[in-house]
Amino acid sequence: MTDKVTPKRKPKKVAKRGSVKKVSAVKKAKNKARANKTSFGRKLWSVTWKLAVIALVVVAAYGIYLDQIIARKFEGQKWHLPAQVFSRSMALYPDAAVSHSQLMAELKLLGYRKVANPRQVGEFSASKTKIDLWRRPFLHPQGDQAEQRVMITFDSNGVSSVARHNDRRQLAVFHLEPVLLDRIITGNGEDRLFVDTDKMPAAIIDALILVEDRSFYQHHGVNPFAIVRAAMVNISAGRTVQGGSTLTQQLAKNFFLSSERSIIRKLREALMAIIIDFRYEKDEILEAYLNEVYMGQNKARGVHGMGLASQFYFGRPIGELTLPQQAFLVAVIKGPSYYNPWRYPERAQKRRDLVLRLLMEAGNLNVAQYEAAVESPLGLRKSDKPVHQKLPAFFAVVKHELASRYGDALLQQSGIKVYTTLDPMAQEAAEKAVKQTLTQLGKKDPSLQVGMVLTDKYSAGIAAMVGDKVPSYHGFNRAVEIRRPIGSLIKPFVYATALDQTNQYTLATPLKDVPITLKNGQGKTWSPQNFDKKFRGQVPLLTAFKKSMNVPTVNLGMAIGVDSVATTLDRAGWKDTIPEYPSMLLGAVNGSPLMVAQVFQTIADNGRYRHLHSVTTVLNANNQPLAAASPKGSQAISAASNYLVKYAMTQVVESGTAKRLGQAFPHVTLAGKTGTSNDSRDSWFAGFDERNVAAVWVGKDDNGKTSLYGSSGAMAVYQNFLNHRPPLSLRMAPVDGIVQGYFERDSGVAKEAGCNNIIALPALRESYQPAVNCGEPLPWWKKLMGG
Structure with missing residues (x-):
């Protein structure tokens, strides 16, 4: 019997007491660490979500704050639009006193293009006696005027007929658009001309989106892909070569932020762009951008918006720009200074051609159109042609009249339109005449100065004004502010008073030309002399007038009464003190060119007094006229007696003290009167043709002697004016009586x-x-x- 073998068992390791304790400690440490880690995570999570909530609340609150700012801007007044100041609107009608050459000059000033056959608005053709014109639509004080094509015919007296082109119907009156003289800047120096999006050429909008923001209609204010793409390109290039901002971001920056380069500013810009995109339609955002974008610098004025940029670069409305010109406006947005076309024409043209290529690649142009466009020049306005008129003397009068008739706060309103009486062609001719004549006279006496006022005799409006020999000078306005003795310019009112006394005086009545001595209340005597120190016994009234004889004038004035002459002058519009002394009969009355123009306007206007004005109408931002009081006119001198004075003034030019003027314009009937104060300190001239009344003073600011007479100083300025603006002959049809x-x-x-x-x-x-x-x-x- 086999004995069972029992396998040996490995003896159990008996842990030492110390090592058991160690294992237990490790476990406890691990558990504690695990517990600590869990606790830290829970705490971190707790802090994180709380901070996130706080941040979300802060961002939300900040977003609400920004939303309110944006809403106020977009739903209120986006911009303070400067007051636009316009010239008079040229009226054409049968028998209008406008010649063929004058209308041609007006059309050139307005930027119309002469062509063989007009095919669109802004074009005209011309023959010797006709002008075929396709007028632009415009806002007239009497309402909107639609585009219209007309045929204007001329004869020796001016306009003979104005007929519509399509049916040859004769028009009673036809207006050209007024010239935009300037915009009165009262705010931050920004200048703009607002244009609705639907009036912008489609090519500008297409090019803008292609160049600046291709996904404009897909993104929600910010384009993350564009930002990443721009960052990669810039990193690769090692410099900033591409931007990732959308049009909405650019608008947010332009409207609300500075140009500071910082993360905070960019985040704020992005948040505002998202809010803007959420609140407003894309087309509204686009319209705001097109009118806000910075386009260049016109001296101290920033040029903002496409509408004003069109005038600034090309001198014409944006709707009439060619395709290459439209492409340039989009091209220059990237850097108005860098792509300044007058300073860097090649650089500017290369950038324009890039925009054209993008339009072709997008299918907006075919190859033939592209090739024709890039071959065209930039087509800029001449750099010496100002975008706005420098009219310091006239604008000072306009501002004063606006304040007195409409109140001091008028110019603080946004978008008002002021229609004035200024005739740009008359102003240009006046400035040329002043510069040239004073330069010539200044060769002998550089200290000479000048003041000049022209009126429109039909409207009683101030047509032109120059207050200094340097017409653009902002300072003392001699056309309005001087007070100097007017000399013989008072004589027409002495003779008008006499001729108005029926059955006593005619142009042929003999007047005494004999020595006379007068004594005042203090016992001082005064013995007036003729210019040549001679006495002729007696002379016909007309001869005394046209030769500007002093002694016969004093004798006549004393006979009819100094007070009567003062009354006539007052009724004619002299709104200042008139000293009722005998010396007043020879011009011892202080006045300015504007005051002289007022009373001679009355003579030119058949004896009817109408207060001279510079403003015709003011429209508010909704194009509604603002109410204002206007002084009433009156018949200051009977029309029949006034006619005799006008006739006598034509004889002054024909054969009297202003005959040199008549010789310069032998086939034109002009009326005039020269004037010289004592010691030749002041040279005066007042006169008129069928269209304009002129008053000119030449003298010194220190009231020194000039060695000039009325005919050699002030009349020379007027004669030069007529050289630049050919006169229209006076129509001397006799009046009733x-x-x-x-x-x-x-x-x-x-x-x-x-x-x-x-x-x-x-x-x-x-x-x-x-x-x-x-x-x-x-x-x-x-x-x-x-x-």
Whole structure:
């Protein structure tokens, strides 16, 4: 029997007491670590989600804050639009005093293009007697004017007819759009011309999206892919060559942020872009961008928006730009200074051509159109042609009138439109005349200065104004602010007062030309002298007037009364103190060119006083006219007597003290009056043609002697003005109450036609009582028939 073998068992290891304790400690440590780790994780998670909530609340609160800022901007007034100041709107109608050459010059100023056959708005063609014009649409103070094509014909007197092109219908009146003279900047120096998106050329919008933000209509304000792509390109290039901002981000930056480069600013920009995209339609965002984007710098003014940029770079409305010009506007956004086309034309053209290429690659242009576009020049306006007019003297008057008629706060309103009376062609001619004449006169005396005012005799509006020999000078406005003795310019009002006294004076009435001594209340005596220090015994009234003789004028003035002359001058519009002393009869009355223009406007306007003005209409942001009081006019001098004064003024030009002016324009009827103060300190001239009344002063600011007379100083400025703006002959059709009279040359006695030694002169019907058979009075029945 085999004994069972029992396998040996490994003896159990008996742990030492110390090692058991060690194992237990490790387990405890592990458990503790595990517990600590769990506790830390829980704490970290607790802190993290709490911080996240706080951050979310902060971001949400900040987003709400930004949302309020954005809403105020977008739903309120996005911009303070500067007040736009316009010139007068040229009116064309049958018999209008506008010549063919003057309309051509106006169209050139407005940026119309001369072509063989007009095919679109902004174009015209011309022959010697006709102009075929396709006028732009524009906002007129009387309402919107649609685009219209017309045929304008001319004769020697001006416009003879205006007819619609499509049906040849004659128009009673046709207006050209006014010239935008300037915008009055009252805020932060930003200048813009707002244009609705639907009036933007489609190519500009297409090019903008292609170049600046291709996914504009897909993203939600921020494009992460574009940001990553731009970052990679910039890292690869080692510099910033590409941006990742969307149009919405750019708008947010332009509207609300600075150009600071920082993470905080970029995050804020992104958040605002998201809010803008969430709140507003894409088209509204696009319109805001197109009118906000910075496009260049016009001296101290920032050029913002496509509308103003079109005028700034090309001098014409954005709707009339060519495709290459539209592409340039998009091209220059990247860097208006870097791509300044006047300083860096090659750089600017290369950038423009890139935009054109992108349009071609996107299918917006075919190859032929692209090749034609890149071959075209930039087509910029001339750099010496200003975008806005420098009219310091005129604008000073406009601002004063706006404040007095509409209130001081008017110019703080956004989007107002001010329509003025300024005639841009008259202003240009006046400035040229002043510069050239004062340069010539200044060779002998550099300290000479000038003030000049022109009015439109039909509207009583200020057509042009120059206040300094440097017309752009901002400072003392001599056209308005000087007060100098007007000399012989007062004489027309002395003679008007006399001629208005029926049955006493005619143009042929003899006046005493003998020495006269007058004494004032203080016992001082005054003995006026003629210019040549001679006395002729007596002279006809017309001769005394046209030769500007002092002694006969004083004798006449004393006979009719100094107070009567002062009354006539006051009624004609002289709104300042008139000293009622005998010396006043020879011009011891202080005035300015504007004051002189006012009273001579009355003579030019058939004796009717109308207050001179510079503003015709003001429209608010909604294009509604603002109410304002306007002074009423009155008949200051009877039309018949005034006609005789006008006739006498034409004789001044024909054969009197202003005959040099008549010789310069031999086939044109002009009216004028020269004036010189004592010691030749002030040289004056006032006159008019069929369209404009002019008042000119030449003198020194220190009231020193000039050695100039009215004919050699101020009249020279006016003559030069007419060289640049050819005059229209006065239409001297007799008014009611005027008849053709015949007077004996020596005695001034009324005679019939056919008598010996007579002169034909216009006369008041009541004052003209000729003799029969050159000696006997007319029978009563012939008197009733007016002679």
